[in-house]
Amino acid sequence: MSLKEQLFEKLREKESRMIEIRRYLHQHPELSFYETETAKYIADFYEGKGLDVQVEINIGGEHGVIVTIDSGKPGKTLAIRADFDALPIKEETGLSFASENEGVMHACGHDGHTAYMLVLAETLAEMKDQLNGKIKVLHQPAEETPPGGAVGMIKAGCLEGIDNVVGIHVMSTFPFGKILYREGEVQSARSFFKLTIEGKGGHGSSPHEANDAIVAGSYFVTMLQTVISRRINPFDMGVVTVGSFDAKGMFNVIKDKVVLDGDVRAMSEGARSIIDAEIKKICEGLEAAFSVNCVLEYTTDYPVLYNDPAFTRQVAEILKNSQMDNVDSVEVTPPLPPSEDFAYYAEKVPSTFIYVGAQVEGKPAYPHHHPKFDINEKSLLVCAEAMGSIVVDYLNKG
Structure with a gap:
């Protein structure tokens, strides 16, 4: 039996443990940068198993955990990453193991990432004498919230001596049974903004005595769309969204201030820099055209x-x-619009991020960050076998 077949056999025997761990983590989600108990759970998992692994916790003052599996033989060092933070979402799945932390939910699959990675790392440690080189398991916090947990992990030195990094994400809207990858640009860059427009309030019957912040804000929303249609190359991807326009007031009162929040996505740093610059220009134009003050x-x-x-x-x-x-x-996947802080690892070290289909069979496929989000738990074993295959062949075959 080959080493990979031995690994698969062990993982299949432990599949129920992966699911058990996933469900426990799902019941006990923690928000980005506050994952104290989750980090402790991860670190405790490796203790008392006779695995002879090095466990580092609270990396860079945050809640990251790094586990080093050293074969004791020369070879490359591969980092494999799984994130473990949750989202500020009220769960509506009706699952028997739904979140017990009101208003917090694993709505992106990071509970599944952690569950498969724990069991895989344990199994690789048991088999390390048959491997070459080293494995660094990066249990990363705070993927969901800027500046992102990857930044702190990197600053703390998690990539020192690393040759390559691999990450996997389960995808609730991708068919179960598919693994997807893509060379080059695969997920978008992100920026976000808050714009406060300060005008001069007044009565609706006398608009000439006021500087209407709502009108200025409305022009901003309209002008924003021309950045994508008239400033970005049609073959490049760019998206600008105003997700919040806070202007509630009285029907006959001209508001003196409005606040807008927006999201920017782009598939190249060039496109993002153009969008960034154009938004600032539009704000300057609003100030001149409407005699308002823009705080961006x-x-x-x-x-x-x-x-x-x-x-x-x-x-x-x-x-x-x-x-x-x-x-x-x-299969090859098309580019994906969401952003992912794994990108910071890929900036420093040649890396790849792949995707495992996790659509629940016989139920609607709710997208990530949805209150009814769920994954097919069979995808945990797929993740473990996929990442395990990469580790074994990378370290032993080069």
């Missing part, structure tokens, strides 16, 4: 997630040549 708070965070082409091809070839349970195909 603009934050640029997660970069474009770029999958190193050569490394991604290597990983895809490993997956295609692995006989995994419940995997029908390994």
